[in-house]
Amino acid sequence: AQSVSQHNHHVILSEAASLELGCNYSYGGTVNLFWYVQYPGQHLQLLLKYFSGDPLVKGIKGFEAEFIKSKFSFNLRKPSVQWSDTAEYFCAVNVPSASKIIFGSGTRLSIRP
């Protein structure tokens, strides 16, 4: 069965700091990978996705993620965070032959103004 691990439960950064959130998944075959974000009081939104092709994917609001197949990782990065990036971030995986998405437990990001 697939699973997703997000090792950082809560990350606190100052504005303009660089961000990297870790995500590892367990599945030996082809996967689709996602990062979803949940801003306070709002619903889950897709930040970026990887289906195939260039392993470096760019999403909304300056976020990017790199798929490293050999490490089963899909880390999320942003070079300079803003206070408005305060949110919960979920990494997720989907096996192309299935429909359900498996989510990690999430990382809460707090940005100090």
Added chain:
Amino acid sequence: DTGVSQDPRHKITKRGQNVTFRCDPISEHNRLYWYRQTLGQGPEFLTYFQNEAQLEKSRLLSDRFSAERPKGSFSTLEIQRTEQGDSAMYLCASSPGAASSYEQYFGPGTRLTVT
């Protein structure tokens, strides 16, 4: 707003009561999903529909839970004889039945509190 909508947004019920939630997916999305999210966890898959057919159910979906999508549009999730452990956020998502179907669009959720 043409996104996924859910009703009600909040529900407080006493243990043992039945509750029903509704989800309206994005128009023309033929896949509809239900997830449950508890505090400090990511969403967990419950079930999904392709049009009106319920194609997969998680082991989390005990026999007290039932979901329907009778006309292939909106869906309902009913929990019978609620228990305190059912307290959670119930999320609905939809996706088009095409190559992009793996991208799911989420609604705001229904927060259930069982007292």
